[in-house]
Amino acid sequence: MSNNTIRAERDGKYYLRFLLMALGALGFGLWSLYDGMVTYPDQLKRDQMxxxxxxxxxETGESRKQEWEAFAAENGYDPAEKPDAEHLMNPGRIQGQFIMAGVCGLATLGLLAFVLRSRGRWIEGDGTSLNSxxxxxxxxxDVFSIDKKKWKNKGIAKVHYKEDGRKKMFVIDDFKFKREPTGDILRQLEANIDKGLIVNGKPEGPKKPKAEEAPK
Incomplete structure (x- = not known):
C-alpha cells in the first residue's frame, strides 16, 4: 500500500441495523411458529367443541352448559370465556402462521447473509485509481462523470467510467464504509480529474484539520 493510498473499511454501524432487523424477523417467525403449533390449534379445539x-x-333444545364446563375444566379453559362466533379459529389461519414463519425465516437468512458477506469489504484510492x-x-x-445527486443527503456518489469501451459504475457510499476515509477517497478522485466531470453537486472542499485536544 503506497503513501497515497486511502482505504475505507466497511462501517459496522451501518450493518448493525440489518442484524437488528434479522433478530426482529427471527423473533416474529418463532412467535408465528409457536402460534401455529400450540396457540392456534388449542384455540381451534376449543372453538370446534x-x-x-x-x-x-x-337441535335438542337441551342445555349443554355442563358439558362445556367439563370440557373447559379438563383442558384448562375459563368456561366463562366463550369463543366469539364471528372470529372462530380455522385451519387456514393456522396454515397462515406457518407461512409467516417461513417468510420470516427466509428474511432472517437473507439479512444475515448480507451482513456476513460485508465482512472484510473495503474501497480505496491510490492517487491514480479506485479499487475494492x-x-x-x-x-x-477512465472516469467520464461523477454524479453527486445523492452525496449530500445519502452519502452516495456514482462514479461513471469506461472499461474496454463499456460504460460501468463504481459507487462510493459513506454509509456502508467509514465516513471520513470515504470522503477522503472522493476528494482524492476529484483532485485528479477535470472538475467539469462532476455533476449534480460541487467538488469537495479542502479537508478540515482535526481540532487539537485541549490540554489536560
Missing part, C-alpha cells in the same frame, strides 16, 4: 355443543343445544475488496477497479483517467 363450542360450535358442536351449540349445535346440539339448538470485491475486485472492481478503475483508473481515474
Amino acid at each position: 363450542f360450535v358442536q355443543l351449540a349445535k346440539e343445544e339448538e 475488496s470485491w475486485g472492481q477497479s478503475l483508473k481515474f483517467a
Whole structure:
C-alpha cells in the first residue's frame, strides 16, 4: 500500500441495523411458529367443541352448559370465556402462521447473509485509481462523470467510467464504509480529474484539520 493510498473499511454501524432487523424477523417467525403449533390449534379445539355443543343445544333444545364446563375444566379453559362466533379459529389461519414463519425465516437468512458477506469489504484510492475488496477497479483517467445527486443527503456518489469501451459504475457510499476515509477517497478522485466531470453537486472542499485536544 503506497503513501497515497486511502482505504475505507466497511462501517459496522451501518450493518448493525440489518442484524437488528434479522433478530426482529427471527423473533416474529418463532412467535408465528409457536402460534401455529400450540396457540392456534388449542384455540381451534376449543372453538370446534363450542360450535358442536351449540349445535346440539339448538337441535335438542337441551342445555349443554355442563358439558362445556367439563370440557373447559379438563383442558384448562375459563368456561366463562366463550369463543366469539364471528372470529372462530380455522385451519387456514393456522396454515397462515406457518407461512409467516417461513417468510420470516427466509428474511432472517437473507439479512444475515448480507451482513456476513460485508465482512472484510473495503474501497480505496491510490492517487491514480479506485479499487475494492470485491475486485472492481478503475483508473481515474477512465472516469467520464461523477454524479453527486445523492452525496449530500445519502452519502452516495456514482462514479461513471469506461472499461474496454463499456460504460460501468463504481459507487462510493459513506454509509456502508467509514465516513471520513470515504470522503477522503472522493476528494482524492476529484483532485485528479477535470472538475467539469462532476455533476449534480460541487467538488469537495479542502479537508478540515482535526481540532487539537485541549490540554489536560
